[in-house]
Amino acid sequence: MIEFIGGIIVLIGAAFSLIAGIGLLRLPDVYLRMHAATKAGTLGAGLVLIALAFEAQQLEVAARAFAGLLFLLFTAPIAAHLLGRAGYLSGAPLWSKTRFDELADKYDADGRKLAGTPVEDLKQGVSGNNEQVTDRDLAR
Amino acid sequence: MTEFGPQFLEWSINIAYVAMMISFALTVFRLLRGPTLADRVVALDMLALLGIGFIGVFSIATGEYAFLDVAIALALVGFLATVAFARYVYRGALAARSGTSIADEGDDS
Numbered sequence: 001m002i003e004f005i006g007g008i009i010v011l012i013g014a015a016f017s018l019i020a021g022i023g024l025l026r027l028p029d030v031y032l033r034m035h036a037a038t039k040a041g042t043l044g045a046g047l048v049l050i051a052l053a054f055e056a057q058q059l060e061v062a063a064r065a066f067a068g069l070l071f072l073l074f075t076a077p078i079a080a081h082l083l084g085r086a087g088y089l090s091g092a093p094l095w096s097k098t099r100f101d102e103l104a105d106k107y108d109a110d111g112r113k114l115a116g117t118p119v120e121d122l123k124q125g126v127s128g129n130n131e132q133v134t135d136r137d138l139a140r
Numbered sequence: 141m142t143e144f145g146p147q148f149l150e151w152s153i154n155i156a157y158v159a160m161m162i163s164f165a166l167t168v169f170r171l172l173r174g175p176t177l178a179d180r181v182v183a184l185d186m187l188a189l190l191g192i193g194f195i196g197v198f199s200i201a202t203g204e205y206a207f208l209d210v211a212i213a214l215a216l217v218g219f220l221a222t223v224a225f226a227r228y229v230y231r232g233a234l235a236a237r238s239g240t241s242i243a244d245e246g247d248d249s
Contacts, residue, residue, distance in 0.1 A: 003145035007152030010197060014156035017193050021163025024170045024186055030178045033170070037186040045189045045215075048156070048196035052208065055149075061205045068212040072192070075219040079185060082226035087178030090233035 006055040013047030016040045029095040030087045038080040042072050153201045160197065164190050177232070181225040188218025 023036025046069045053065035094101060167190060171183035192211045199207040 001145065003149040006200065007149040010149075010152045010156045010200065013193060014159040014197070017163045017190060018159040020186060020189075021166035024183060025166040030176055030182060033179060034182045037167075037182050037189070041186050041189040045192040045196065048193045048200075049208075049211070052196050052200050052205070055200050056205050058205070061208060064208050064212065068192075068208065068215055071212065071215050071219075072189075075215070079219055079222040079226070082223055083178060083181055083185070083229075086226045086229035086233065087176065090176070090178060090229050090236070092176045092178045 002054060002057065006051045009047050009051035009054065013044045013051060015044075016047060017044030020044055029098075030092045031084060032095065034080055034083055034087070038076050042076040046072055149200075153197055156197045157194075160190055160193055177229055181222065181229060184225065185218065185222045188214060188221070191218075 017040070020036050020040035023040060024033050027033045027036055049065045049069045049072075053062035056062060056065070088103060089107070164187070167183050167186045171180055171187070174180055191214050195207050195211040195214065199205055199211070
């Protein structure tokens, strides 16, 4: 019975990996491709890890597998967010059928901050990086 | 039922290998084709995920669970590589917008 459950989960994970690969090939722009790679790809690898935890039937192996799964689930959105932001700022083209680009013209000329953001908010920014950028902007 | 279980698992593992290899080929195609740098970075991220899946399937097939540590290490390295590449793309974009080279942007990181 354990083999059945493990085999089915492995099959589902492999199917998600395949879907992610097809999406990476077929989708029209970098943001949609990133959507496929991040969600379907993470799910594929994660399901294989879950199947491994089922198959092993040892507590330490299962614990490590779930630790790896948690790590994947935590880091995938961060990586995708950074990539999407970097891609947008580097001017990666949107799909020709994109209907709304809510970020259009919202970044200032340098691409460092969103236009219309109050300077006070930027000053209390999350990192030192933001503060330095704000100082430079104020000096201008 | 009792003999069929291990055989089903074996089939599943073989099918999973094939599916992941196809996905690998498609991802490498996207990595080579581009067209933008961000596309390539996305493909590299996907390659790391596929590597984790491969190691997981291989670990199930052989019963050698020590490979799980390799998968976790690969996840860590893949994440760091993606963050570093995203930073690289971002810095390149900033430099292109302000008309300076990347080397001049070293003061704000």
